[in-house]
Amino acid sequence: MDITTIIGILLGFISLIAGFALEGGHLASLWIYTAAIIVFGGTFGAVIISFPLSSLKDLPAAFGMAFKESKRNPAQIIDEIVDMATIARREGVLALEQRAQDHPNPFLREGLLMVVDGTDPDLTRQIMELEMDALEDKYEGYAKMFDSAGGYAPTIGIIGTVLGLIHVLGNLEDPDTLGPKIAVAFTATLYGVASANLIYLPIGTKIKNRSKALVSDMELMLEGILALQAGENPQLIKKKLTSFLHDKNGRKNTEAGADANGEEK
Template identity: 60%
Template sequence: MDMTTIFGLLAGLAALISGFLLEGGQLGGLFKATAALIVFGGTFAAVAVSFPMSRLRMIPKALQFAFTKPQHDAYEMMDEFTKFASITRRHGMLAIEKHVSAHPDDFMREGLMMVMDGTDPALIRQILELEMDVAEQRHEGYAKLFESAGGYAPTMGIIGTVMGLIHVLGNLTDPGTLGPSIAIAFTATLYGVVSANLIYLPIATKINTRSEDEIQHMEFMMHGILAIQAGEPPHVIRKKLDALLLTDDPSVTLMQLKKKAVEHEIQE
């Protein structure tokens, strides 16, 4: 589970509610069932109209993709590629079959299996790039669901507010209730704007970011697979993959990377 996504959502809600309470607002004033029904129910209905059922079934997978932290480690995978390269240069391509057949990454396993089958390098690249395109399109489909919801939610909030004002203006016999009734009506607008800018659109952005990282990782593996097929030496493969590797982890310093590379050379 990616805690940054959950923390961001909770921190945003906490900031909004805290600011409202510090201004003297009442917590109960933020929770109106009718406004929630109009905004969230209307948003879901609009998304359902916009997409076929096959797309709507992807919502759980899209949420899982957004809230789950990737398990792959590029540095461990780079070690695997150099290990496979050493084995194949000494004992032949089929010597890594037992390692490849049990590999947890489908993309890497299928690519190396094609290498062991003697598939043409150009065809392997074509197939792997096609899989990357399919994955990217699937992720775009995930993001579009939430981008659509983020576009509809504010409009549903305005609709809810207008409906509330119609009710208020139709019952002006008691002027004392006019102010609270208008405040309740505007709760729908609040729900629409907050849900769009704190939930739907940020989740869509997280999915797009995750997709970029995933495609980059697949491209990283593709270069390693093709390098093994070409029979490149292990140290050349390591340098090539190290040049492709981009890390966004600030805890991984340049000194740590150099130390890890030196340790690997000593082991070889």
């Protein structure tokens, strides 16, 4: 489990509830099951309408990407590529065949096998870039489902509030109960806005960030493979690839969570 995702969601909701309680609110008044049915049911219904079944089937994987922690280790990848470049310069790329076949990273494995097979460098780049684009599009689809839910939830909450007010205004026989009934009606808006800004949109953003980190690692592997194929000096390769360990401001990239090992196709 990614502890930052869990902590963030818990902290957000605990802060809201604690602030409400400190203002003298009654916690029991925050749970209105009819409002929950309207907001969460309506939001999921809107998402189901928006995406095809093939995309909706990926929803568990999208949740897993947000909550499952997987370690990145680009420095280790660089060391492996440099080591293989040293072997290739000394013994030829064919000496890497067994090591390539046994490598646990599918993206790096496929690239190395293309090098061993003597694939044209331009074709190697083209194939691997297509793989990167496909994976990036896949994760973008994951994020879009949560972004859509984050867009629908507040509106569905307002609809729930309007429905509640219709019910309240249709029963004005007892004016003393108007205040509590109106408060209950606005609970739907609370559910919609809170779920959008504490669950759906943050998870969508996290998926985008992890996708960006994963693609960065794949770019590192691609450049390393092409440099290895070109027979470049291993130390120059290391210097070139080390630039991927830093962001544009020169700070070390230590983002954890994206899987540097790629994903089996």
